[in-house]
Amino acid sequence: MTPPAAADGAASARQAPDHDPHHSGIRGTVEAFIDRLRGGDLGSIPVVVGLVIIWAVFQALNPTFLSSTNLVNLTMQSAAVGTIAIGIVLVLLMGEIDLSVGSVSGLSSAILAVGFVQLDWPLLLVIAAALAAGAATGFVFGLLYTRFGVPSFVLTLAGLLAVLGIQLHVLGDAGSINIPFDSWIVQFGQQMFLPPLVSYALIAIVVLAYGWRLVAQARRRTDAGLAAMSTSVIAVRVAALLVILGVAAWYLNLTRGVGVMFVVFLLLATAMNLALTRTRWGRAVYAVGGSVEAARRAGIRVNRIYISVFVLCSTFAAVGGLMAAARLAGANQSSGGGDTNLNAIAAAVIGGTSLFGGRGSAFSALLGILVIMSISSGLTLLNLDSSVRYVITGAVLVLAVIIDSVSRRSRAATGRA
Amino acid sequence: MTLTTPASAERNHAPEHILSLRGITKKFGAIRALTGIDLDVHAGEVVAIVGDNGAGKSTLVKILAGVHPPDAGTINFFGTPTTLNTPTDSRDLGIATVFQDLALCDSLDVVSNLWLGRELTRGGALDEVEMEQRSWSLLRELRARLTSVRTPVASLSGGQRQTVAIARSLIGEPHVVILDEPTAALGVAQTAEVLNLIERLRERGLGVILISHNIADVLAVADRVVVLRLGRNNGNFRVADITSETIIAAITGATDNAVTRRATGGTVDPDRSERDR
Numbered sequence: 001m002t003p004p005a006a007a008d009g010a011a012s013a014r015q016a017p018d019h020d021p022h023h024s025g026i027r028g029t030v031e032a033f034i035d036r037l038r039g040g041d042l043g044s045i046p047v048v049v050g051l052v053i054i055w056a057v058f059q060a061l062n063p064t065f066l067s068s069t070n071l072v073n074l075t076m077q078s079a080a081v082g083t084i085a086i087g088i089v090l091v092l093l094m095g096e097i098d099l100s101v102g103s104v105s106g107l108s109s110a111i112l113a114v115g116f117v118q119l120d121w122p123l124l125l126v127i128a129a130a131l132a133a134g135a136a137t138g139f140v141f142g143l144l145y146t147r148f149g150v151p152s153f154v155l156t157l158a159g160l161l162a163v164l165g166i167q168l169h170v171l172g173d174a175g176s177i178n179i180p181f182d183s184w185i186v187q188f189g190q191q192m193f194l195p196p197l198v199s200y201a202l203i204a205i206v207v208l209a210y211g212w213r214l215v216a217q218a219r220r221r222t223d224a225g226l227a228a229m230s231t232s233v234i235a236v237r238v239a240a241l242l243v244i245l246g247v248a249a250w251y252l253n254l255t256r257g258v259g260v261m262f263v264v265f266l267l268l269a270t271a272m273n274l275a276l277t278r279t280r281w282g283r284a285v286y287a288v289g290g291s292v293e294a295a296r297r298a299g300i301r302v303n304r305i306y307i308s309v310f311v312l313c314s315t316f317a318a319v320g321g322l323m324a325a326a327r328l329a330g331a332n333q334s335s336g337g338g339d340t341n342l343n344a345i346a347a348a349v350i351g352g353t354s355l356f357g358g359r360g361s362a363f364s365a366l367l368g369i370l371v372i373m374s375i376s377s378g379l380t381l382l383n384l385d386s387s388v389r390y391v392i393t394g395a396v397l398v399l400a401v402i403i404d405s406v407s408r409r410s411r412a413a414t415g416r417a
Numbered sequence: 418m419t420l421t422t423p424a425s426a427e428r429n430h431a432p433e434h435i436l437s438l439r440g441i442t443k444k445f446g447a448i449r450a451l452t453g454i455d456l457d458v459h460a461g462e463v464v465a466i467v468g469d470n471g472a473g474k475s476t477l478v479k480i481l482a483g484v485h486p487p488d489a490g491t492i493n494f495f496g497t498p499t500t501l502n503t504p505t506d507s508r509d510l511g512i513a514t515v516f517q518d519l520a521l522c523d524s525l526d527v528v529s530n531l532w533l534g535r536e537l538t539r540g541g542a543l544d545e546v547e548m549e550q551r552s553w554s555l556l557r558e559l560r561a562r563l564t565s566v567r568t569p570v571a572s573l574s575g576g577q578r579q580t581v582a583i584a585r586s587l588i589g590e591p592h593v594v595i596l597d598e599p600t601a602a603l604g605v606a607q608t609a610e611v612l613n614l615i616e617r618l619r620e621r622g623l624g625v626i627l628i629s630h631n632i633a634d635v636l637a638v639a640d641r642v643v644v645l646r647l648g649r650n651n652g653n654f655r656v657a658d659i660t661s662e663t664i665i666a667a668i669t670g671a672t673d674n675a676v677t678r679r680a681t682g683g684t685v686d687p688d689r690s691e692r693d694r
Contacts, residue, residue, distance in 0.1 A: 217546070224550045278542040283525075287533055290524035297520040298534035299505070358524040411571075 025230045042407045044352045046400070047367045054371060058378030065378055068254040074373050075252065075262040076190075080105070080323035081340060082265050082369035085347035086272050087316030089365050090309045092348055093276070093289045095357025096152040098141070098310070100159035101317035101344050104134050106336025107167040108321030113177035113331035114170055116185070123185060127322060134318025135311050137163060142307030152310075160341070168333060176332035179325065189326025193257035196249075202263070203245045211238040261323055265366075268319070272362035285309060290358035320344070339390065346393060347372050350400040356408060371396065433460040434496065435592050435624045436481075436512075441490035443476055450476040451648045454490070458593055458624035463615060465627045465635040465656075468645035469668055474628050477645070478597055481626070482514040483507030495592075513586035514595040519578055521585075523571035527563065528552045530570050531585045555584055559617050562610065576607025583614055593624040600634050612638050632661045646670050 037045065058065040084101050091098045108130040115126035141159060144150050171177065179186050194202065214234045221228035252258050276282035284305050287295040296302050324340075325331045349355060350371050351364025372393060379389045436458040443451040451473045458464050468474050479485045483501040492499055494510055501507045507514070521530050528549050537544040537551075552566050561580045563573075570581060579599055586594050596615070600608040615638045618625050629635050635642055636656060644652035644667040652667035 220546050221549075224546050226546065226549055226553075280536045280538060280543065283529060283533070283536060283543065287522045287525060287529070290522040291520070294520040294522045295533070297504075297516075298522075299508075300534050358522075 026232050026236065029233050042352070042403065044361070044364065044367055046403050047350055047352050047364070047371060050350075050396075051367065051371050051374065054374050054378065058374065058381070062378070062381045065381055068251055069256070070377060070381070072252050072256045072259065074370070074377050076259045076327065077377070078366075078369045078373045079259070079261040079265040080320045080327060081343050081347065081372070082320075082365050083268055083323060084317045084320035084340070084344040085351070085365035085369055086269055086362055087313035087320075088344050088348040089351070089353045089360055089362055090272070090285070090316075091152070091313045092353045092355060093285050093357060093360050094306065094309050095289050096145075096306075096309075097156065097345070098152065098159075098313045098317075099156040099341060099345075100137065100141075100163055101313065101320075102336045102338075102341030103160045103163035103167060104137050104314050104317040104336070105321030105324060105340060106331075106334075107137075107163050107170065108134055108318035109325035109331035109335040110167045110170040110177075112185070112322055112325045113179055114172075114174075116183070117177050117179055118174070123183075130322055131315055131318050134314045134316075134321075136314075138311035138314030139307065141314065142310035145310065146303040146306050164337075167336070171331070171333060176330065178330040181329060185322075185326045186329045189261055189323060190329065192260040194260060194263060196253040196257060199249045199253060199258045200246070203242070203249055206245065207238060207242045210241055214238065261326070265323075268316070269362050269366050276362055281305070281308070286358055317344075339393070342397070343369075343372050343393070346397040346400070349404065350396060352404075354404050354408065355401060356404075368400075435460055435494065437493040437496075439491045439493075441477070441480060441487045441492070443473075443480060443485060443487050449648055451480075451487070453649065454645070455650055456643060458626060460592070460624055461619050461622045462641065463619050463625040463627055463639045465629055465639035465642045466645060467629060467632070467635060467642060467664060467668055468651075471647075472645040472668075473648040474645055475597070476648075478514065478595055478626075478628060481507065481512055481593075481595055482516075483512075508589060508591075511590070511592035512595065513589060513591035513593070515579075515582050515586050515597065515599065517597045517601060519582040521570045521578060521582060524569055526569055527566040527573075527581055530581055531555070531566075531588055533585070535588065552584075555587060556580075558621075559584055559587075559614055561614070574607060575603050576610045579603065579607070579611050580614060583611075583618070587618075587621075591623065593626065594618055595626040595628070597628045598630065599627070600629065600631060608634065632664055635664070636661060644668055 036043075055066060064070055084105055087101060088098060111130040111133055112126055115121045115129055116123060121129075137159065141152070141155055144155055145152055181187075181190075211234065214229060214237065218228040218231075218234060249258055276285060284295065284300045287298065287300060288302055288305050292302060295305075321336055324335065328335075347368030348360070348365055349368065351360075351366070351368030353360025353364045353368075375392055375396060376389055379392065434457065436456070438454060438456040441451055441454040441456075442449070454473070454477060456464070456466075456477070466474050466477065476485065480487050480501065483504040483506045486500065486502050492501060499510065501510070501512075522533060525533070528545070531552050532548050537547050539547070549566060556563055556566070559580065561577070561584065563577060563580070570578060573581065583594070583596065583599070599611050599615075603611060612634060615625055615627065619638075619640075627635070627639060639656050642652070642654045642656055642659070642664055643650065644654075644664065646668065647670075651670065652664075654663065654667075
């Protein structure tokens with residue numbers, strides 16, 4: 001309700017229209033950022049802070065925790081469940097949940113093992129079959145949800161059991177199937193690392209693309225008479241990305257390097273982030289998650305969005321299942337069981353995606369899974385068994401949900417809901 | 418009906434007949450919600466529809482918005498008979514409806530809300546620059562009091578939210594805008610803001626249908642007042658010719674009751690009238 005825009009709006013039509021300080025120089029950016037934090041718009045801050053604390057604590061308790069070897073392991077462990085968590089981010093954005101992702105990933109592992117080892121199908125066909133099974137599961141959820149309005153919680157809980165049954169059926173009497181170590185898929189899951197030069201080249205390409213996009217966008221906005229990101233802010237952002245990626249790659253390259261499977265996970269997260277932020281579909285996902293009725297009245301085909309999200313979520317779960325089978329070189333009756341489900345959901349929530357819908361980013365899957373796997377890896381290094389790990393992971397999840405709820409309340413109080 | 422033409426001509430707008438309803442009837446089971454309603458809307462004209470609760474205002478809005486098709490009667494749009502069977506029919510024809518609950522997405526920013534469902538794209542990706550630029554020019558044209566179009570709608574005041582909802586209805590370049598109780602939940606300053614906005618819509622040559630309970634607002638911006646009572650037309654006045662008593666009389670269907678007395682005689686002291694009795 002500040003008057004300038006209204007008072008001189010008509011008189012000086014070509015004046016820089018955005019009076020909001022959010023885009024003017026580094027100082028303005030920092031101020032806007034602090035302003036946002038005060039308003040309860042925490043984004044990924046809590047998880048980054050949490051990750052730093054967790055790493056510091058475990059490093060103090062066991063000096064091998066932050067060793068390159070252990071971090072390489074950590075990235076490789078993160079890929080499968082992290083990919084599943086990308087799908088969870090999508091359903092959470094809609095204010096829904098998918099509890100069946102563990103079973104779907106287990107089914108996908110089973111299809112891979114049975115198809116590839118027992119039936120001797122070509123690898124590509126097996127992968128396609130596993131992904132199709134995932135997509136079909138999601139499509140069934142989507143149809144049941146949109147046709148009958150069954151709450152996704154119950155729907156996917158039933159799915160959990162049903163898909164687990166299919167997984168057991170696919171595995172048959174064998175129960176446990178090993179995939180040969182010399183097969184491409186196991187190599188991919190265990191032994192394939194980017195040569196250092198390739199990893200640096202990849203980083204260079206990503207950073208250049210990011211910088212080019214920011215510059216092009218700023219130029220176009222300036223030409224259009226809109227407030228644009230200043231050159232210094234762009235420089236800081238590009239430099240930050242370069243340093244983070246560069247240092248991470250350098251450190252991992254000290255030992256085995258950057259795993260190809262982890263790179264695939266990063267690419268999937270990036271692709272999903274672009275789809276969510278830069279396409280009409282992504283905008284529709286956020287709109288439906290924010291207010292279904294508003295989205296419907298705006299002419300968005302809400303049912304199609306729901307179905308597409310359920311299909312994508314289950315498909316990501318299937319991809320995660322393939323990765324898990326590749327990493328473990330096999331599938332068995334407990335593939336995708338145990339804590340897979342909860343870890344994937346916890347990763348999305350810990351990463352900063354709201355359980356209440358409409359708020360979050362595909363990258364929260366990455367941050368969240370790093371937290372979860374760090375805890376798991378750190379406790380394993382301390383020789384604590386899984387009982388303690390479960391309790392601590394559960395506690396961290398509850399903490400993340402509390403942060404989500406509290407920041408939602410303070411957003412509501414400052415009108416940023 | 419004859420009253421309307423001079424009203425529009427006075428403001429030098431071509432008195433183009435945009436929308437004309439004749440004999441609109443709607444029944445819900447045994448209840449006759451509307452019986453033989455006539456309504457005309459011209460370009461650059463604000464038509465207020467007033468009436469008591471249950472008079473049929475909302476039903477009429479829903480018929481125009483394509484939510485309920487009428488049981489009988491004709492709808493002419495620019496002189497061509499037409500049917501409004503779905504909300505999409507209505508919108509494609511150029512009738513934009515701003516419902517009372519606004520239907521904004523609180524978590525999205527102003528630009529996203531304005532363009533929701535019809536985003537502009539450039540090479541497959543959202544064209545944020547073009548959308549933001551057009552949002553500014555539209556909001557500036559409406560002289561909207563907004564400092565940023567990138568804040569979430571949740572952080573806006575009631576009047577600003579109403580402004581965004583009205584601006585959104587203009588994105589599709591409609592011929593008629595229907596506003597359902599736009600000032601119902603607003604304070605004095607914000608009401609003034611919205612009334613100014615309605616004037617802007619008229620200046621753009623749109624036909625505006627204003628549903629309101631507030632006689633003061635109606636007298637302030639409307640050119641014509643159509644009164645509904647128990648689902649029937651009960652008066653069609655040029656605002657310049659009437660006072661609030663006339664409208665209230667037509668709404669209540671009585672010339673002598675407490676409300677009209679109070680409106681004519683200034684204030685009625687309830688204590689004194691009790692004592693007199």
